[in-house]
Amino acid sequence: MKAAVITFPGSNCDRDLACAFAEMGAEVTRVWHKDDALPAGTDIVAVPGGFSYGDYLRCGAIAARSPVAAALRAHAARGGLVLGVCNGFQILTELGLLPGALMRNAALRYICRPERLIVASTDSPFTAGYALGDAVTFPIAHHDGNYVIDAEGLARLKAEGRIAFRYATNPNGSVDDIAGVLSENRRVLGMMPHPERAMGMTGAQESADGSAFFRALCAAMTAA
Amino acid sequence: MKARVHVMLKDGVLDPQGEAVRHALGSLGFSGVEGVRMGKVIELELQATDAAQAEAEVRQMCERLLANTVIEKYTVEIA
Numbered sequence: 001m002k003a004a005v006i007t008f009p010g011s012n013c014d015r016d017l018a019c020a021f022a023e024m025g026a027e028v029t030r031v032w033h034k035d036d037a038l039p040a041g042t043d044i045v046a047v048p049g050g051f052s053y054g055d056y057l058r059c060g061a062i063a064a065r066s067p068v069a070a071a072l073r074a075h076a077a078r079g080g081l082v083l084g085v086c087n088g089f090q091i092l093t094e095l096g097l098l099p100g101a102l103m104r105n106a107a108l109r110y111i112c113r114p115e116r117l118i119v120a121s122t123d124s125p126f127t128a129g130y131a132l133g134d135a136v137t138f139p140i141a142h143h144d145g146n147y148v149i150d151a152e153g154l155a156r157l158k159a160e161g162r163i164a165f166r167y168a169t170n171p172n173g174s175v176d177d178i179a180g181v182l183s184e185n186r187r188v189l190g191m192m193p194h195p196e197r198a199m200g201m202t203g204a205q206e207s208a209d210g211s212a213f214f215r216a217l218c219a220a221m222t223a224a
Numbered sequence: 225m226k227a228r229v230h231v232m233l234k235d236g237v238l239d240p241q242g243e244a245v246r247h248a249l250g251s252l253g254f255s256g257v258e259g260v261r262m263g264k265v266i267e268l269e270l271q272a273t274d275a276a277q278a279e280a281e282v283r284q285m286c287e288r289l290l291a292n293t294v295i296e297k298y299t300v301e302i303a
Binding site: 057058061065093094099100101103104105106107108146148149173 | 240292
């Protein structure tokens with residue numbers, strides 16, 4: 001299984017994502033934002049957290065118009081897997097691969113801490129390793145994670161079971177406590193919390209709840 | 225030719241920054257402020273000489289990059 005991790009100027013979680021995929025046995029390639037093609041046979045594209053292009057204009061806006069973004073869009077259109085974490089989630093909404101948008105946190109503060117999430121759908125390659133209602137702890141680290149979507153869009157996400165994760169306690173004002181959403185074909189996931197920072201790699205204090213996320217994802221790719 | 229683009233959050237989208245500014249104004253003693261909405265002004269210097277054509281092009285720029293029309297609305301002035 002092949003994972004491609006994109007690096008934009010200002011990305012800072014690209015290595016964490018690459019390590020998480022490698023830990024589960026994936027062949028990881030790093031892709032630069034100026035590349036206009038993905039490595040042949042790429043199964044999943046990971047769009048990392050950070051501050052791509054300095055968050056100029058809007059978080060993720062410039063990255064979504066970069067050369068690699070066209071290749072990412074084509075990969076998603078073919079039914080390829082895409083994971084966007086934090087700034088990556090913002091980029092996927094700016095690309096229109098996921099509905100809604102991410103605004104400034106309701107309390108206007110940057111928040112960096114472990115956050116408890118509830119698994120709200122297990123019907124995706126990303127969340128198949130959990131049981132519905134499982135509580136997992138992933139770190140969050142964002143200033144603009146306040147998910148907004150209109151009432152009609154929210155009703156659709158709920159009806160189609162496309163809310164992947166909800167916050168146990170809403171940290172940022174997101175509508176319906178939404179922490180992560182799936183695309184219509186359930187092959188694209190965007191989420192503000194960082195499963196790649198919860199691999200239990202850096203000691204006893206760190207949550208290892210992200211391992212099940214990447215294990216299930218890599219198993220799904222191997223089986224496909 | 226110059227163009228000025230105003231980007232604002234759509235009506236109905238809560239503006240946490242505007243709210244914070246409203247509170248700060250209140251704490252300075254400006255008690256009559258009922259609402260604050262914040263946006264962006266973007267000024268463009270254009271080669272175009274035809275105002276209608278320039279406006280049409282700037283609107284395309286707004287749709288494709290300058291505004292996120294999921295949450296934002298925009299107006300274009302050509303001068």
